[in-house]
Amino acid sequence: MIRRINLTINGDKVGIDVQPSMRLLDVLREILNLTGTKEGCSIGECGACTVVINGNAVNSCLIVIGQCEGSEITTIEGLEKNGELNKLQKSFMEKGAVQCGFCTPGMIMSAYALLLKNPNPTEVEIQEAIAGNLCRCTGYKQIIEAIKSP
Amino acid sequence: MKRDIELFSTWKLDEALELLEDGNSHVIAGGTDIIPGIHINSNRFRDFNKLVDISRIKELKRISEEKDKIIIGAATTFSEIESDEILQRHLPLLVKAVSKIGSRQIRNRATIGGNFINNAPCADSVPPLLVYNAGIKINSIHHERMINLEDFLISPYRTSLTNEEIVTEIVIHKPRESLNDVFYKLGRRRGVAISRITLAILFEIKNNKFTDFKIASGAVTPIGKRFYEIENYADGKKIDRDLLIDISIRCGKAVLESTGLRWSSEYKLPVLQRLIYSLLEDNCLRR
Numbered sequence: 467m468i469r470r471i472n473l474t475i476n477g478d479k480v481g482i483d484v485q486p487s488m489r490l491l492d493v494l495r496e497i498l499n500l501t502g503t504k505e506g507c508s509i510g511e512c513g514a515c516t517v518v519i520n521g522n523a524v525n526s527c528l529i530v531i532g533q534c535e536g537s538e539i540t541t542i543e544g545l546e547k548n549g550e551l552n553k554l555q556k557s558f559m560e561k562g563a564v565q566c567g568f569c570t571p572g573m574i575m576s577a578y579a580l581l582l583k584n585p586n587p588t589e590v591e592i593q594e595a596i597a598g599n600l601c602r603c604t605g606y607k608q609i610i611e612a613i614k615s616p
Numbered sequence: 617m618k619r620d621i622e623l624f625s626t627w628k629l630d631e632a633l634e635l636l637e638d639g640n641s642h643v644i645a646g647g648t649d650i651i652p653g654i655h656i657n658s659n660r661f662r663d664f665n666k667l668v669d670i671s672r673i674k675e676l677k678r679i680s681e682e683k684d685k686i687i688i689g690a691a692t693t694f695s696e697i698e699s700d701e702i703l704q705r706h707l708p709l710l711v712k713a714v715s716k717i718g719s720r721q722i723r724n725r726a727t728i729g730g731n732f733i734n735n736a737p738c739a740d741s742v743p744p745l746l747v748y749n750a751g752i753k754i755n756s757i758h759h760e761r762m763i764n765l766e767d768f769l770i771s772p773y774r775t776s777l778t779n780e781e782i783v784t785e786i787v788i789h790k791p792r793e794s795l796n797d798v799f800y801k802l803g804r805r806r807g808v809a810i811s812r813i814t815l816a817i818l819f820e821i822k823n824n825k826f827t828d829f830k831i832a833s834g835a836v837t838p839i840g841k842r843f844y845e846i847e848n849y850a851d852g853k854k855i856d857r858d859l860l861i862d863i864s865i866r867c868g869k870a871v872l873e874s875t876g877l878r879w880s881s882e883y884k885l886p887v888l889q890r891l892i893y894s895l896l897e898d899n900c901l902r903r
Binding site: 467485486487489508509510511513516522523524525527528529530532533535576579580594595597598599 | 620621622623624625644646647648651652655656667669671672695718719720721722724725806807808
């Protein structure tokens with residue numbers, strides 16, 4: 467049964483006619499064409515699909531769109547403002563924290579959620595915030611450096 | 617999701633209970649087990665085509681302190697538990713345990729009720745809830761019942777919950793503030809790790825003797841389990857190295873009785889016993 471789900475995505479209010487049991491990840495990628503959010507493991511272990519919902523980092527493969535009614539969702543596409551990258555994105559580039567780039571959107575969204583609540587995190591707090599984001603090629607050192615100094 | 621499933625979301629408990637009345641639906645809260653379970657077509661989640669979402673029902677997300685008890689709404693997320701001051705003060709063992717579950721993303725969605733209703737052997741909230749003697753309140757459209765968590769948990773992935781029911785509250789009598797607690801979790805790594813060993817211990821020491829010693833395990837037993845015989849054995853005894861060795865050996869044997877002998881027991885039993893001894897030594901002797 468298709469239903470209208472109203473929510474805010476990257477600052478824009480949208481109404482989507484969709485099956486409420488569709489995963490948020492699939493709605494983002496297949497209906498809204500926001501393909502910056504990646505699908506990795508599909509079971510909540512890799513963090514590649516991380517988005518921010520009402521200020522909290524969430525795996526978009528572990529939530530269905532019907533549970534998002536009225537929510538404010540930020541994806542990696544929502545960080546850029548007026549053609550300028552967010553300082554966290556710039557910091558990832560400056561510190562060499564992007565190699566293949568597949569984990570990067572999820573990694574940045576976890577970091578973004580952390581910085582919303584805690585603008586000056588310690589290294590341990592950063593490690594804790596990205597513990598659910600796997601990176602298999604860049605290495606975590608540059609990523610942690612990038613989050614430390616955006 | 618790959619299967620065609622209807623999802624009904626509601627903000628009202630009565631409405632959720634009405635939706636469940638026909639017995640053909642499955643409750644979803646955080647969804648961190650159910651959604652990937654359906655996605656990979658796990659046989660545990662094939663017998664329904666209707667989900668009732670309770671994740672935003674406010675009365676199921678309330679944490680409150682009464683004169684002698686603490687009440688936690690069953691749909692409270694682990695992140696909400698971690699940051700709650702009432703729980704940090706009165707149930708620190710539970711806070712320690714849930715802060716080690718999954719990742720930040722998972723703790724932002726996964727709920728305490730979902731953790732023990734799923735009743736996986738490795739459900740990290742179960743051993744602390746067992747040593748706190750947690751009770752749970754269950755509602756359906758027709759009735760309300762209270763049951764001890766220990767009696768609710770039947771076997772791996774099975775509980776006494778029926779399709780018409782929702783676990784609404786976890787009720788814990790306030791533990792004395794003089795109780796000490798130890799939580800231990802071993803996984804293959806620190807983050808997003810399924811527990812291989814979980815131990816929750818509460819104890820009080822008076823005149824160098826244990827009073828109120830409680831211990832429960834997870835992951836090494838088929839489901840979370842209290843060890844009452846060992847607790848009774850420890851209480852009132854003088855704390856020294858010999859007693860702690862004795863308790864550790866007995867715990868290992870009790871775990872083995874619960875799981876049965878396996879090819880790996882020869883290795884795992886002494887490891888577990890040594891681990892329990894180290895925990896007790898660090899927390900009870902070196903104080």
